[in-house]
Amino acid sequence: MTPTGVPTVFLVDDHHLFRAGVRSELGDAVDVVGEADEVPAAIELISERLPDVVLLDVHMPGGGGKAVIEAIKPAYPGVKFLALSVSDAPEDVIGVIRAGARGYVTKTISGPELIDAVLRVAGGDAVFSSRLAGFVLDAFASMPTDVEPLGPFDPELDQLSPREREVLRLIARGYTYKEIARELTISIKTVESHVSAVLRKLQLSTRHQLTRWATERRLI
Amino acid sequence: MVAGPERRDHRYIADQFNPWQQQHYFDDRRADRAYRRGRYGRHRGHGRLQRSRDNRMIAGVAGGLAARLGRDVTVVRIVLVLFGLVSGFGAAVYVLAWLFLPVEGSTETIGARALSDRQGITIVLALIPALVVILLVASALHANFVSSWGTPLLVSAAGLVLVARNADEDERAFLVNSVKALLQLGSESRQSRRSFIARLGAGVVLFALGVFVISDGALSRSWLRPVVGTLLIVAGTVVLLGPWWFRLALDLVHERQARIRAEERADMAARVHDSVLQTLALIQRSADHPQEVAKLARAQERELRSWLFEGRAPGSFGAEGAATLSAGVEQIEREVEAAHGVAVDAVTVGDAPLDDELRALLEAGREATVNAAKWSGANSVSIYVEAEPKRVSMFVRDRGAGFDSDAIAGDRQGIAESIRGRMQRHGGTAVIRSVPGEGTEVELSVPRRPGRP
Numbered sequence: 001m002t003p004t005g006v007p008t009v010f011l012v013d014d015h016h017l018f019r020a021g022v023r024s025e026l027g028d029a030v031d032v033v034g035e036a037d038e039v040p041a042a043i044e045l046i047s048e049r050l051p052d053v054v055l056l057d058v059h060m061p062g063g064g065g066k067a068v069i070e071a072i073k074p075a076y077p078g079v080k081f082l083a084l085s086v087s088d089a090p091e092d093v094i095g096v097i098r099a100g101a102r103g104y105v106t107k108t109i110s111g112p113e114l115i116d117a118v119l120r121v122a123g124g125d126a127v128f129s130s131r132l133a134g135f136v137l138d139a140f141a142s143m144p145t146d147v148e149p150l151g152p153f154d155p156e157l158d159q160l161s162p163r164e165r166e167v168l169r170l171i172a173r174g175y176t177y178k179e180i181a182r183e184l185t186i187s188i189k190t191v192e193s194h195v196s197a198v199l200r201k202l203q204l205s206t207r208h209q210l211t212r213w214a215t216e217r218r219l220i
Numbered sequence: 221m222v223a224g225p226e227r228r229d230h231r232y233i234a235d236q237f238n239p240w241q242q243q244h245y246f247d248d249r250r251a252d253r254a255y256r257r258g259r260y261g262r263h264r265g266h267g268r269l270q271r272s273r274d275n276r277m278i279a280g281v282a283g284g285l286a287a288r289l290g291r292d293v294t295v296v297r298i299v300l301v302l303f304g305l306v307s308g309f310g311a312a313v314y315v316l317a318w319l320f321l322p323v324e325g326s327t328e329t330i331g332a333r334a335l336s337d338r339q340g341i342t343i344v345l346a347l348i349p350a351l352v353v354i355l356l357v358a359s360a361l362h363a364n365f366v367s368s369w370g371t372p373l374l375v376s377a378a379g380l381v382l383v384a385r386n387a388d389e390d391e392r393a394f395l396v397n398s399v400k401a402l403l404q405l406g407s408e409s410r411q412s413r414r415s416f417i418a419r420l421g422a423g424v425v426l427f428a429l430g431v432f433v434i435s436d437g438a439l440s441r442s443w444l445r446p447v448v449g450t451l452l453i454v455a456g457t458v459v460l461l462g463p464w465w466f467r468l469a470l471d472l473v474h475e476r477q478a479r480i481r482a483e484e485r486a487d488m489a490a491r492v493h494d495s496v497l498q499t500l501a502l503i504q505r506s507a508d509h510p511q512e513v514a515k516l517a518r519a520q521e522r523e524l525r526s527w528l529f530e531g532r533a534p535g536s537f538g539a540e541g542a543a544t545l546s547a548g549v550e551q552i553e554r555e556v557e558a559a560h561g562v563a564v565d566a567v568t569v570g571d572a573p574l575d576d577e578l579r580a581l582l583e584a585g586r587e588a589t590v591n592a593a594k595w596s597g598a599n600s601v602s603i604y605v606e607a608e609p610k611r612v613s614m615f616v617r618d619r620g621a622g623f624d625s626d627a628i629a630g631d632r633q634g635i636a637e638s639i640r641g642r643m644q645r646h647g648g649t650a651v652i653r654s655v656p657g658e659g660t661e662v663e664l665s666v667p668r669r670p671g672r673p
Contacts, residue, residue, distance in 0.1 A: 015498055015502070017502055018498070018501070018502060021502070021505050021506075086497040086498055086500070086501045107501040107505075108501055108504050108505075108563070130565060130567050130602060130604070131565075131567055133567070134567030134568065134569050134604070137569045137606070138568075138569045138570060169604070169606070172567045172569065172604045172606075173602060173604040173615045173617055173661070174565065174602030174604070174617045174619075175617075
């Protein structure tokens with residue numbers, strides 16, 4: 001955080017027009033401490049400036065956002081990542097989340113929503129777009145009643161609770177956290193903790209189906 | 221690879237002008253060979269021996285070996301097969317390589333995974349008493365042949381058990397398919413069954429003859445024994461398993477072609493993503509600056525055209541009419557966006573082939589989406605569709621003006637009724653929730669017909 005209390009943000013995207021657009025949209029709500037247009041430069045600058053949040057593109061030459069996260073995450077666990085992409089390819093999105101991003105939003109997100117997402121990630125929460133919620137439901141849905149689990153099955157990690165499923169469904173339907181809280185008559189904090197729990201499962205589950213699902217989707 | 225011959229050619233032309241240096245040309249050729257060996261040597265230095273993914277008949281061990289040694293893969297295969305025939309240990313070594321060599325592009329071996337497969341290890345341990353029994357019987361009968369083949373065959377069997385239990389999805393599929401093909405050999409039509417029995421008989425006779433010749437020495441000249449015996453065994457094996465091998469090879473070719481196609485498609489998707497989607501995102505953001513939009517669109521059009529004129533097929537995705545639920549939802553997304561200039565954000569979970577009920581659901585959903593685009597005043601509409609085993613639901617939501625459900629204007633009433641009526645005719649339900657000032661959500665749902673996938 002800067003002395004004024006706004007989070008510091010680093011931008012990684014190989015399209016400079018896009019970086020300029022995001023920068024102007026973020027405005028004074030955050031402090032943009034740097035940007036990079038390729039993976040090695042991003043890794044170097046991020047480990048030098050240690051921003052609160054890295055906004056990064058999923059698709060980039062040289063390994064994409066996933067490579068940046070994998071290089072920074074082990075050494076600087078305090079740096080948080082928010083993936084920003086036009087990619088709707090589920091295996092890219094799931095890949096970058098599993099590498100350690102705290103959320104995924106599409107590039108068509110509006111300015112205020114983007115600021116909200118950055119602040120949320122800076123505060124330690126997870127950010128799910130409706131599309132990511134759909135991917136997660138899809139990945140965890142084809143299971144587990146009809147398919148015999150391959151390998152060790154950990155119900156704690158490999159299955160969503162009914163409540164988490166409900167929350168994800170509402171996110172996929174376009175509800176905000178506030179609206180979800182009202183709909184389910186729970187607090188916003190509870191909604192946030194459900195979403196964080198889903199993020200954790202998504203990152204830690206070793207279920208074979210998760211990878212198989214992503215590959216199958218790619219081949220459509 | 222190309223660098224070597226090219227270099228040689230240049231030198232060769234230079235040498236034409238200086239006959240005294242002709243010798244150097246040959247030296248250079250030797251150097252070239254050494255250089256190529258060096259290349260492989262370096263390769264060997266940092267690249268571990270891996271099983272080949274593309275070049276495989278069974279597990280890709282021969283392909284991997286060939287790549288590492290710089291030899292032709294067919295030669296390596298022949299050597300491996302001969303090795304396997306001369307002593308059963310060849311097969312065992314192959315299976316162990318399958319277990320302990322990682323496949324190309326992966327670092328994890330099947331063996332590493334097998335370590336945590338307790339049940340598989342139990343099965344393998346259970347094979348040991350079987351081996352002991354076989355060896356005891358063999359030594360009692362003085363059948364050296366059996367005892368020399370028993371150990372490697374059991375090692376292979378144990379290895380195969382672990383591979384089958386712990387391999388990747390695609391290798392497992394390969395194993396299952398080959399076993400299935402083997403089982404199907406004798407059970408197709410009556411005629412093929414007769415020919416199968418004939419083949420089985422001929423194969424077994426040839427095989428047994430071969431074993432007999434090798435072990436008993438019916439031939440007077442001793443050096444002929446292994447040669448004729450091996451030939452007979454090979455012939456018997458080919459007669460027995462030839463069609464099966466042929467089918468496996470055919471399957472492998474098909475699988476390889478499918479993978480190449482998939483890779484091509486993924487490559488194309490990546491290119492479209494990098495250019496077209498990025499530009500479209502930029503256009504959406506610069507919607508307030510018409511000049512900027514026109515510039516971006518023109519640039520993108522140029523790029524796309526030049527790409528298409530490179531001779532690459534533009535791809536077939538989206539070309540076919542909507543045959544599935546998700547394709548239908550995408551169609552709604554496209555059409556409403558194009559006709560009403562409103563962003564439609566659709567998320568689909570699960571999928572199903574379209575039947576009458578689902579078509580009705582999509583039609584009602586399209587009407588609800590068009591409604592939202594036309595009347596709500598919101599600049600985006602969210603669609604969420606979920607196909608569950610028992611039912612399919614669709615939610616259409618906007619954050620627009622909304623309306624008071626108790627005091628709906630006449631035309632709105634009609635629209636609501638047409639959506640409701642359509643759903644009810646197909647055994648489904650429609651619920652419309654709206655709060656003035658907050659927006660509207662239409663929830664549609666139909667049960668899925670039993671027996672449908």
